[in-house]
Amino acid sequence: MSNRFAVILAAGQGTRMKSKLYKVLHQVCGKPMVQHIVDQVGTLPFEDIVTIVGHGSDQVQTQLGDATQYAVQTEQLGTGHAVQQAAPILAAKEGTTVVLCGDTPLVTAETIDQLLTYHEREEAAATVLTTFQDDPTGYGRIVRQDNGRVARIVEEKDAHASDKKITEINTGIYCFDNQKLFHSLQEVNNDNVQGEYYLPDVIEILCQRHEKVSGYSGGSAQETIGINDRVALAKAERLMQKRINEAHMRAGVTLINPDDTYISTDAKIGYDTVIYPGTVIKGKVTIGDDCEMGPNSEIMDSDIGNGTVIKQSVVSKSTVGDHVNIGPFAHIRPQSTLSNDVKVGNFVEVKKSTIGDSSKASHLSYVGDAEIGREVNLGCGSITVNYDGQNKHLTKVGDGAFVGCNVNLVAPVTVGKGAFVAAGSTITDDVNEHDLAIARSRQSNKEGYATKLNQKKQ
Template identity: 35%
Template sequence: MRPDEPTDSAHPTLAVVVLAGGLGTRMRSRTAKELQPLAGRPLLSYVLEVAEAIEPAQRIVVLNPAKRAVLEILPPGWQVAWQEQPLGTGHALVQALPLLAPGIHRVLLLFGDHPLLTPADLRRLLSEVEERCPAVAVLTTVLEDPAAYGRIRRQDGRVVGVVEAREDTTSYRGPVEVVSGATCYDRRWLEEALPRLERSPSGEYYHTWLVELAARTPWSAEPAITVPASPETALGVNDRLDLARAEAIVRSRVAERLMRAGVAIVDPSTTFIDATVEIEPDARIEPFTIISGQSWIGEGSRIGPHAVVRDSRIGPECEVLASVLEEAILGSRVHVGPYAHLRPGTRVADDVHIGNYAELKNARVGRETRIGHFSYIGDAELGERVNIGAGTVTCNFDGVEKHRTVIEDDAFVGSDTMLIAPVRVGPGGRTGAGSVVNRDVPPGGLVVGVPARPIAARRARRRPEVRGE
């Protein structure tokens, strides 16, 4: 089967066309509007996802050549129509027509800057189309302030057209029905109607004028209909203010989804969780916490308050208190914080404690190891049951290259120890407080001083006998 032919799908005669050709100048950004981050994902990805959820036979996105970066986020199966000049939505729709496969009967138009559409919205629109067979069906909503949205015009209850905001001089009192981000067309009618679009005073061709053309078309059924949706659906993102409003709504949806799945979010209004994050049931997210990227939180873990977690994996029954984790992996029952910083490459095994003001970078930490406080562990490998005293630093950088420190099982590193990498502390090795270790410590050995020198291990002090015991 050729890629331009419809495939097996829930809607085998439907093509989705997503318009993403506008230059988005109101965003005032070097990044294309469709690539602006929205709760951890590019804005356009939400529209593409909702389009794929209804399983159309064909998927087309219309782009301007200046926005080739958008190609990097297109899922497999999407075709691209190029709009060389940004002459409006009607003109963009014309560019997609040559790509339509022969078996396509209906065209569903979506906008790349309307990320709040849901599959339920589109399924409801398509259901009405199947039942009523119009030439044009517009998803609409009702707003107290129509703002920059096209306004539906009716006569005797019937839809007769859409007035673009910049062409409208009407003063409204009360709610206004506006265009809401999705329109479905009969393909044959659309191909005949598009050449009849006239250029607006602003120099653009509006797709919304197709509604008026449809209303004047002899049609066996009602030629133009509307299907209602929630006010959220109408929100298009044109500038930074719109982006912030959309972000708040998406994050609210994410929090609701997680809480319904069994995650405790103590205060959703002060908690920011990306749409890409996965959290297992019975995890607890405390206030003022940010969890972003490809993070995963295990069952029963407690994150926050005041934690920042990015692209990290946190195992079951962990606690991360007022700390920052970046591209780190924690095992089970790990305690971190407060005020710790786990930087990229940190891998922590089960039952580890990382306390106040500890910083780890590119470090591996074995089971039951304790890093109490005020320590820097960088480019290091710690074994099991290691004790890191307060103020310990792995001096990993010699001014030219990074070097690695290895501290093996059951070692005890005294407070304020400086470990000059590359260096190894053998199993059971010990360092005295304030030592500067620039040579390997043998298994079971004890080193002290600046620079550290080996000394014989002291015998355990015997408790003096007490008469009468």
């Protein structure tokens, strides 16, 4: 296999998006569209990956990090000019270069690899990735010679009536002999209405030299759609989500209603897990086997064990063990760890806390900045009072402790193993192991006083 290089065009601001954000940073299924391209390219054995970015596009470089090299196109002078910016990195090298667009997030590594393989087998100077459209209006048409080679690419504005009948279109993705690409780019001129240097002109130059130019029709028309506005962005979102959901279903996951289920590209879900409608799984999420997610739950950047149930709840940047029950209407906030067999019930919030095996907070509680041991009961309305107005403080509850309803644990405070805290108590001092703590006013009954109050009202 010859040396392979990739150039990703990501310099355009995308004025039709009508956004302060660079076009290629708009997200599809929770990930910037250019990141989709870089991730797919990154699975293939490229010697160099060069992303062409625009002046001031620091956010693009921040997003992609060291997964690629960069070349800056300070002026938007066309796709040919953009590729030329990679010359200091690539021009002297022998091999094959694939040119991709940062706004085509649906392109797969499989299609890219097939294009490269076909190009090298054909020993072509250039190969155009083509596809067929029932309505090719607006696309450049592929005109082929009798022997099947590409004769030229005709843009819509230049197409004659016969050309417009052609349904094979240019996707804007190309393979080139690297040396021939950069030599030809030097001959591209900007003698056109826009005054720009176009990459497709390289195809025409190579054809005029009688170099072999091939066309490879791979992938699907949907796979190669480009994103120029928010309508196309929404279409890409739907297509990507359908692809993701179908892959999970084929891998053993049940989606009750795939059209109403959102799963990120980085999610991993185990066998026989059921995802109910309205569930949103965002970012890097791992879900084990035999789980039930939803309906109407949101899980983001978290690890979920086997056999866990999450109903109408939010879990964010946390770790959840096996056979945990969460919800309905619970909120597991970042940096929380729920161990095995934990129950977090309705209207319970957990933040930056660990809850040990088989412990439960069944309803209406707040657990923040806490270390809760094993087999602990947190009664209804129990609260860790973790904030003094300036700093957060830690609450510790030992194994087997019982915390009654409407208890305030004012941190920093420790409740020892096996201790009991009576309902309605406000605990400000540590409770030793196996002690009973009561911290509430003694009840006083005024005999007959209710009758006096009622008489006053009358």
